[in-house]
Structure formats: C-alpha cells, structure tokens
Amino acid sequence: MxxxxxxxxxxxxxxxxxxxxxxxxxxxxxxxxxxxxxxxxxxxxxxxxxxxxxxxxxxxxxxxxxxxxxxxxxxxxxxxxxxxxxxxxxxxxxxxxxxxxxxxxxxxxxxxxxxxxxxxxxxxxxxxxxxxxxxxxxxxxxxxxxxxxxxxxxPQTAQGLRVDIGAAQERLTELRAQLVADTREAAVEAVGRAVRLVKNFDFEPQSIGELVILDAETRRRADLVRIMLHRAGIPRGARRRAESTLLEQLSMRRNLAGWDVARKLLRYWNLxxxxxxxxxxxxxxxxxxxxxxxxxxxxxxxxx
Ligand code: HEM
Ligand code: HEM
Incomplete structure (x- = not known):
C-alpha cells in the first residue's frame, strides 16, 4: 500500500x-x-x-x-x-x-x-x-x-535510530537554510535558537530519576521550540513542517540518550x-x- x-x-x-x-x-x-x-x-x-x-x-x-x-x-x-x-x-x-x-x-x-x-x-x-x-x-x-x-x-534498534538521527540531522541543516530564507530578518535568530535547542541535546541519564529529568527536559525544549517558531512569524505551512522535523529529531535524541539505562531497567522490571x-x-x-x-x-x- x-x-x-x-x-x-x-x-x-x-x-x-x-x-x-x-x-x-x-x-x-x-x-x-x-x-x-x-x-x-x-x-x-x-x-x-x-x-x-x-x-x-x-x-x-x-x-x-x-x-x-x-x-x-x-x-x-x-x-x-x-x-x-x-x-x-x-x-x-x-x-x-x-x-x-x-x-x-x-x-x-x-x-x-x-x-x-x-x-x-x-x-x-x-x-x-x-x-x-x-x-x-x-x-x-x-x-x-x-x-x-x-x-x-x-521504537527501533539503537543502530537504526543512529542512522535515522544522521538522516534527520541532514534534514535539519536543509530545514534551517530553508527557514532562514523564508523568515524575516528579525526572526532568523529565533529559528537558529530553536535548531540549537534540538542539536545541543546531550544527556547521559544513569538512573530512573535521571530518565524522568530527561523527559521533563525534552518536554521543556519541545515547548520552547514551538514558541520560538511561532514567534518567528514563519508562514503556517512551513512552520508546521519545521515543527514536526525538529520535534521528531528531539524525540530520537531523547530515545538514544535514555536507551542504555531504559534497557537495563526493563531487564530488572521483567524479573x-x-x-x-x-x-x-x-x-x-x-x-x-x-x-x-x-x-x-x-x-x-x-x-x-
Ligand atoms: C494480565 C496482564 C498481563 C500479562 C499476563 C502480561 C504478561 C507479559 C509477559 C509474559 C511478558 C513477557 C513477554 C516476552 O518477553 O516474551 C510481558 C512483557 C511486557 N509487558 Fe506485559 N502482561 C500484562 C499486562 C501488561 C500491561 C497492561 C502492559 C502495559 C501497560 C504491559 C507491558 C509489557 C511490556 C512493556 C513488556 C516488555 C516487553 C519486552 O521486553 O519485549 N503488560 N508481559
Ligand atoms: C474459562 C475461564 C473461566 C471460567 C469458566 C471460570 C469459572 C469460574 C467459576 C465457576 C467460578 C465460581 C466458583 C465458585 O463460586 O466457587 C469462578 C470464580 C472466580 N474466578 Fe473464574 N473462571 C475462569 C477464568 C478465571 C480467571 C482467568 C481468573 C483470574 C485470573 C478468574 C478469577 C475468578 C475469581 C476471582 C473468582 C471468585 C472467587 C471468589 O469468589 O472468591 N477466573 N470462576
């Protein structure tokens, strides 16, 4: 199909x-x-x-x-x-x-x-x-x-996730160029900040408590990305595309960051x-x- x-x-x-x-x-x-x-x-x-x-x-x-x-x-x-x-x-x-x-x-x-x-x-x-x-x-x-x-x-294997993050990273660079071209001068900085929020997402949680913090931080950044794109005054269609690409990348990074500790905890939980x-x-x-x-x-x- x-x-x-x-x-x-x-x-x-x-x-x-x-x-x-x-x-x-x-x-x-x-x-x-x-x-x-x-x-x-x-x-x-x-x-x-x-x-x-x-x-x-x-x-x-x-x-x-x-x-x-x-x-x-x-x-x-x-x-x-x-x-x-x-x-x-x-x-x-x-x-x-x-x-x-x-x-x-x-x-x-x-x-x-x-x-x-x-x-x-x-x-x-x-x-x-x-x-x-x-x-x-x-x-x-x-x-x-x-x-x-x-x-x-x-949602997939760690290897697959890394490949996907690589591809999404390329899409992100293209998207940034596209957005900057579409955006008013004053909003370029806001778009740049939204992209950086996603790109600089480096966490290494070690425990269940840190996983919870990771989730809270992911939600916080997702909200900020939405607000920044909204304020950037980008046309609606382009903004929605940008939002979904950035949020998809954010969620992949969150999954990869929490991968090892979640795997370990799931093993104990299964017991x-x-x-x-x-x-x-x-x-x-x-x-x-x-x-x-x-x-x-x-x-x-x-x-x-
Ligand atoms: C009477 C109810 C349930 C029974 C008898 C049951 C039974 C099982 C069994 C036998 C497994 C081992 C699967 C495997 O590795 O082959 C399993 C794994 C799992 N179950 Fe349940 N389960 C029940 C309810 C639930 C519910 C309500 C949820 C979610 C809300 C859930 C989530 C999971 C998850 C996430 C796994 C781990 C899967 C994995 O590691 O591959 N289960 N369950
Ligand atoms: C084909 C499936 C089942 C049939 C035909 C069946 C049949 C029955 C019958 C005839 C009773 C009444 C026993 C009495 O009054 O002394 C009963 C009670 C009960 N059954 Fe089942 N049962 C089935 C599955 C299950 C399962 C899977 C569970 C739980 C995991 C369950 C939990 C209970 C409980 C909690 C009671 C009440 C016990 C009490 O009143 O203290 N049943 N069942």
Missing amino acids: AKATTGNREIDPWAIAGWIALGVPTVLLCVVALIVFVVGVPYYLTPSELRIEHALHDLYGAGGIIGVLLGLIGTGLMTVMLLYTVRKWLPFTAFMGNMQFWMRVHVICGLVGPLYIVLHGGLHMPTGFIGIGFWCMVLVALSGFFGRYLFGYF FHQPLALAMYAISAVHIFNAVVFGGAFAPLFGG
Whole structure:
C-alpha cells in the first residue's frame, strides 16, 4: 500500500488499518463491560453473603451465564496478548506485522482482559487459591504501565535510530537554510535558537530519576521550540513542517540518550512482570480446570 503525504507528514495506510483493527474491538469490549457493570450495580452492591439470594445471582455470579462468559472473554484476551511473545521470539512470524502493533495488542488485552476478570469475580475480595492468581493479575497489569514507559525508548534498534538521527540531522541543516530564507530578518535568530535547542541535546541519564529529568527536559525544549517558531512569524505551512522535523529529531535524541539505562531497567522490571504473569497463568489454568471439570462451569451456557 502506498504512503500518502500531507505537508511532510507521511500517512501510513497500514498504521491506520492497525488502529481501526485495534480500536473497534476495544471500544466494543469496553461498551459491553460498561453495560454489564451498569446493569449489575445492584448485584455488585449487595454484600457477598447475601448475593446468593439476589435475583441476578444466576446471571452475575461467577458461575452464572454472564459470569462465565465474562471469565471466558477475560481469559481469551489474556491468551491473545501472548501473541506479542510469539511475534517477539519466533523469527518466522515476521509476516504478522511489526512489534509496535503487537505491543499495543499486549497492552490493550492486558488491561481489558483483567477488567473482564474483575467483573467475572463479582467485584469483591476474592478468596482461596484463585484469589492469589487474581492479585498476581492485578499486579502484573499495573506494573505494565512502568514497563510500557521504558519500552517507549525502543521504537527501533539503537543502530537504526543512529542512522535515522544522521538522516534527520541532514534534514535539519536543509530545514534551517530553508527557514532562514523564508523568515524575516528579525526572526532568523529565533529559528537558529530553536535548531540549537534540538542539536545541543546531550544527556547521559544513569538512573530512573535521571530518565524522568530527561523527559521533563525534552518536554521543556519541545515547548520552547514551538514558541520560538511561532514567534518567528514563519508562514503556517512551513512552520508546521519545521515543527514536526525538529520535534521528531528531539524525540530520537531523547530515545538514544535514555536507551542504555531504559534497557537495563526493563531487564530488572521483567524479573517482576514475567514471573507474576506465569504464576497468574498457572493458577488460572488450575482454576479453570476445576471449574469446568469438577464444577460443570460450562453447563449454564448450554442450558444445564
Ligand atoms: C474459562 C475461564 C473461566 C471460567 C469458566 C471460570 C469459572 C469460574 C467459576 C465457576 C467460578 C465460581 C466458583 C465458585 O463460586 O466457587 C469462578 C470464580 C472466580 N474466578 Fe473464574 N473462571 C475462569 C477464568 C478465571 C480467571 C482467568 C481468573 C483470574 C485470573 C478468574 C478469577 C475468578 C475469581 C476471582 C473468582 C471468585 C472467587 C471468589 O469468589 O472468591 N477466573 N470462576
Ligand atoms: C494480565 C496482564 C498481563 C500479562 C499476563 C502480561 C504478561 C507479559 C509477559 C509474559 C511478558 C513477557 C513477554 C516476552 O518477553 O516474551 C510481558 C512483557 C511486557 N509487558 Fe506485559 N502482561 C500484562 C499486562 C501488561 C500491561 C497492561 C502492559 C502495559 C501497560 C504491559 C507491558 C509489557 C511490556 C512493556 C513488556 C516488555 C516487553 C519486552 O521486553 O519485549 N503488560 N508481559
């Protein structure tokens, strides 16, 4: 599929298709969860020991029709999210698309799946063996946010990033000449300062605290670049092109600067996220086996 362009921004039809493929099911799943929640509020507000007498118990109890369906959907989503792992470790799965797409699938299923399981569990403090699996799931999903933040440093390989920065650097020099030609005399200095803000971005963060500072500094410079270009009085189209080139370069430099420390932290973080995920899957497998084989959990779905 060819890429279309507006200004100097490329529109990738595959990226749009990817967003639709993910966005539509996500919205549908969230709407369904919301409806289930709203209809079930009277049940969820009933104390656990009285629920068995509630009119909605046969539907909303974890072993009721809706309860089991919620468990199935949640489990399904938390299985689909492992396609990220499949894509990551099996080289011949390159046809499945890029890693960024599968990371998005991982994040969405890793949040919506647990949401369904929370509803399946009846929004009360779970007990017993599955209670441990439930809390592992909650911790894994919450810890995911920090991992996702670190993962944001790796949109591509470090080598690719350096090559891209080289190419972007050339674009930057051309852009500067172009902008100076387009700009009123008084604004040339402002443009020069904006370009220097991006070019002289030399940081070597060593810790998580310094990564946070790096991000704050990146945001500060991005704001300054926008303000300077705005004040330079450059025609709108040229200004937007300049802004996106400068901000793209800034973000690449930020990624390269934080690369090593983010990689190291992600390795440590995985020591938390992955074992908890494995524990959750193992406990869930035992729970599902028990529920289906000894509890006849699927019987209500077939009118039993
Ligand atoms: C195919 C998937 C699943 C099925 C058929 C299923 C079935 C059931 C059934 C029948 C119950 C009621 C048990 C009882 O009342 O004694 C139950 C409760 C529960 N399930 Fe599942 N389940 C599934 C997946 C999961 C998963 C993946 C988790 C969490 C990681 C989970 C967490 C819970 C919790 C927290 C409860 C409530 C326990 C309590 O009330 O203390 N379920 N499930
Ligand atoms: C129940 C929910 C979740 C489970 C069971 C789970 C499971 C896993 C597993 C097994 C891995 C290892 C992947 C591999 O290296 O092959 C992983 C990695 C990861 N997960 Fe999750 N995850 C969950 C939720 C989330 C959420 C909600 C986020 C983000 C908000 C997230 C972000 C990540 C990131 C950034 C990695 C590291 C990827 C890498 O190093 O290649 N996860 N997760």
